[in-house]
Amino acid sequence: MESANIVILTGAGISAESGLATFRGDDGLWEGHRVEDVATPEAYRRDPALVHQFYDARRARLAEVEPNPAHLALARLEAAWSGEFLLVTQNVDNLHERAGSRQLIHMHGQNTQGWCLACDDRFPWDGPMGEGACCPLCRTQGRVRPDIVWFGEMPYKMDAIEDALRNCDLFVSIGTSGAVYPAAGFVQTARYCGARTLEINLEPSLGSYLFSESWTGKASVEVPKWVKEILGG
Ligand code: APR
Numbered sequence: 001m002e003s004a005n006i007v008i009l010t011g012a013g014i015s016a017e018s019g020l021a022t023f024r025g026d027d028g029l030w031e032g033h034r035v036e037d038v039a040t041p042e043a044y045r046r047d048p049a050l051v052h053q054f055y056d057a058r059r060a061r062l063a064e065v066e067p068n069p070a071h072l073a074l075a076r077l078e079a080a081w082s083g084e085f086l087l088v089t090q091n092v093d094n095l096h097e098r099a100g101s102r103q104l105i106h107m108h109g110q111n112t113q114g115w116c117l118a119c120d121d122r123f124p125w126d127g128p129m130g131e132g133a134c135c136p137l138c139r140t141q142g143r144v145r146p147d148i149v150w151f152g153e154m155p156y157k158m159d160a161i162e163d164a165l166r167n168c169d170l171f172v173s174i175g176t177s178g179a180v181y182p183a184a185g186f187v188q189t190a191r192y193c194g195a196r197t198l199e200i201n202l203e204p205s206l207g208s209y210l211f212s213e214s215w216t217g218k219a220s221v222e223v224p225k226w227v228k229e230i231l232g233g
Contacts, residue, residue: 004169005084007161007195008074009186013175013202015095017220018065020058024177040151048131048145055146056128058092059111067099070174070223075100077227086164090176090183092148107155107183113147116140122147155182165189172226174200175219178207187211200226 012022021031031054037043038054078085078101087104089096092111096104109115114125114133118140125146133144149155165171171190178184187197187210199211200222208214215222 005164005167006077006081006086006170006172007164007168007186007190008085008087009171009173009176009183010074010087010089010091010096011174011176011183012091013177014070014089014219014223015065015068015091015093016175016202017070017218018068018095020061020065020093020095022177024179035151039148041153044145044150052128052130052146055111055148056130059125059146060128062093062112065093065095067095068220070219071095071099071101073224073227077231078103080231083169084164084167086161086168088161088164088183088186090180092146105157105161107149107157107161109146109148109156111146111148114144115147116144118143158182161186162189165195166193168193168195170198171195172198172200173205173211174223176201176205178205198226 016022033054038051044051074087085103087096087101088107089104090108092109094112112125113122114129115122116135116138119135119138121137123136129144129146132142134141135144165186168190171187173187184207187207191197191210197211198213199205199208200215200219202218203216204214
């Protein structure tokens with residue numbers, strides 16, 4: 001296994017123990033909001049102030065949280081791994097990079113980046129954005145939005161992700177409910193192309209039956225355990 005190619009997919013569950021809320025809680029709401037009120041281009045057009053308020057609060061929260069043992073274990077694995085390694089996250093937080101991960105794709109964007117709809121550039125963004133934000137590159141005001149892939153928009157770097165999935169020997173999904181496509185379909189691509197597949201989640205996800213192996217438990221416990229095992233103790 002030592003030189004095998006690995007693709008790892010993470011979701012909100014890996015950041016839960018750092019103190020960031022997941023999306024699909026028991027009440028079906030996301031921090032008190034319906035997803036369609038804060039995570040669609042239509043919502044942004046209808047009520048940009050609400051959408052900015054929501055993402056500004058989540059961005060501010062990042063200063064209060066730290067990567068947990070699961071993020072750190074994945075960075076450790078990447079540093080030690082001799083085969084190809086790709087970490088694909090659906091999360092828009094910055095905990096993977098803060099833990100030291102480098103081969104990382106944020107397929108749903110990043111809340112620590114702005115995207116100017118006037119000049120189409122993207123740039124790091126710290127602090128509140130709000131409706132009147134000014135683009136640091138073209139200086140246009142009021143056209144900067146969080147660089148986040150909302151429902152109905154195309155996830156980033158799908159070509160690179162598909163290539164990696166087709167070439168991997170092991171696909172591991174961590175802390176995701178398997179409710180949102182295309183990420184929920186990655187296990188099928190990897191499996192079809194011959195990879196071993198492992199799910200690590202607090203509870204069986206919607207697509208659990210598609211994995212060759214499932215570990216049930218907290219990411220902060222199970223992921224370091226798995227990394228230790230794969231690195232040979
Ligand atoms: N350890 C492991 N898994 C956990 C933990 C934990 N400590 N806490 C929660 N989980 C699991 C939950 O059981 C659930 O299956 O993580 C999963 C989180 O699922 P969601 O909240 O649906 O998050 P995610 O799968 O990342 O959502 C996908 O939906 O709204 C969109 O774009 C958004 O990227 C997001 C996408």
